[in-house]
Amino acid sequence: MHFDTRAIHAGYDPFAHFGAVNPPVFLSSTFAQSSPGQHQGYEYARSGNPTRAALEGVLASLEEGEHACAFSSGLGATDSIIKLLNAGDHVVMADDVYGGTFRIFDKTFKRFGVDFTMVDTTVAANVERAITPKTKMLFIESPSNPLLKISDIEALCTIARARKVISVVDNTFATPYLQQPLNLGADIVMHSATKYLGGHSDVVMGAAITRDANLAQQIKFNQNASGAVPGFLDCYLVHRGIKTLGVRMERACDNAEQIVSFLTEHKRVSRIYYPALDKHPNQAVAARQMRRFGAMIGFEIDGTVADGVRVVSGRRFWTLGESLGGVESLLEHPASMTHASIPPELRKKAGLNDGLIRLSCGIEAADDLIADLDEGLASY
Ligand SMILES: *Cc1c(COP(=O)(O)O)cnc(C)c1O
Numbered sequence: 001m002h003f004d005t006r007a008i009h010a011g012y013d014p015f016a017h018f019g020a021v022n023p024p025v026f027l028s029s030t031f032a033q034s035s036p037g038q039h040q041g042y043e044y045a046r047s048g049n050p051t052r053a054a055l056e057g058v059l060a061s062l063e064e065g066e067h068a069c070a071f072s073s074g075l076g077a078t079d080s081i082i083k084l085l086n087a088g089d090h091v092v093m094a095d096d097v098y099g100g101t102f103r104i105f106d107k108t109f110k111r112f113g114v115d116f117t118m119v120d121t122t123v124a125a126n127v128e129r130a131i132t133p134k135t136k137m138l139f140i141e142s143p144s145n146p147l148l149k150i151s152d153i154e155a156l157c158t159i160a161r162a163r164k165v166i167s168v169v170d171n172t173f174a175t176p177y178l179q180q181p182l183n184l185g186a187d188i189v190m191h192s193a194t195k196y197l198g199g200h201s202d203v204v205m206g207a208a209i210t211r212d213a214n215l216a217q218q219i220k221f222n223q224n225a226s227g228a229v230p231g232f233l234d235c236y237l238v239h240r241g242i243k244t245l246g247v248r249m250e251r252a253c254d255n256a257e258q259i260v261s262f263l264t265e266h267k268r269v270s271r272i273y274y275p276a277l278d279k280h281p282n283q284a285v286a287a288r289q290m291r292r293f294g295a296m297i298g299f300e301i302d303g304t305v306a307d308g309v310r311v312v313s314g315r316r317f318w319t320l321g322e323s324l325g326g327v328e329s330l331l332e333h334p335a336s337m338t339h340a341s342i343p344p345e346l347r348k349k350a351g352l353n354d355g356l357i358r359l360s361c362g363i364e365a366a367d368d369l370i371a372d373l374d375e376g377l378a379s380y
Contacts, residue, residue: 011057
């Protein structure tokens, strides 16, 4: 079955629910038992619920995994994944993972004895070198945020497997429509379903998907033990969002390509970060492991923080905001928003210049988005 067909039909049988074409939202925290332990698959809804199970079915199918676990947020999923580890274990992590991922390792799990090393994972040899006998997990993200760096998922997961290290790929930016890390050798894929999977900026949710029954069982145990479970209605909303994932991604990628062409021609734009560009250092890897190059773009103007603020403020169609992956286009200015807490010198060292702007292309008409961006670029 093709991806777009699975997005509509996997994980749910209407005839198990009176023919209802959509999975019913089961607003039940507990399920009746005929005698102790005798029930129809569900007992208490922290452990599971039919609406969540339907969503997990489609998630497993789209990532070509066997087991999926939906969480209350992307970080909820990350939390249960890290809890596969024990005190004394070591993690090798990409040096530009999502800020919240860095924070949970650095501020929470380090206190419990899980150590980590950050490396530039765009060069596979860096990962090979960072693995020690204590290393039990590799945590990567590709494309990364906000510089759209690309790591060779297959090469990195091969290294991890040879050293018996669990490989985890945050696939939030690409979605399973563009890239399927389990097929590239990853052990676990995680998502912030808040972004493209939900797709409408109306829900916060996460997911973890794997083919390994043992890992799946431990992740589910950790989730049930800690409680980061998604709400019933939220499961329905993400399931509904997933049905249009393919069409939304195609349109958003079309828009991104047109916007990149516009930016390439614009004299006030000094640099563009987009994996399709020949100048991108891992363009060939992106072309190999992704169906298309995604709908996230970074670009720089040669200006100050204040200039960047001017470009992003007061746009008509580009909503100024910190998330991504919705039907509406969003933009943000890392130096004054997502990365403002990093001291200016450290920001510069990480390649996050004052004039850097991040775009999440939505599915509006490209001409309107381009005209609005053009106005913004004329305003400083
Ligand atoms: C947003 C995001 C997360 C965290 O997910 P939440 O749903 O906000 O908890 C993790 N990784 C990436 C790449 C993200 O963009």
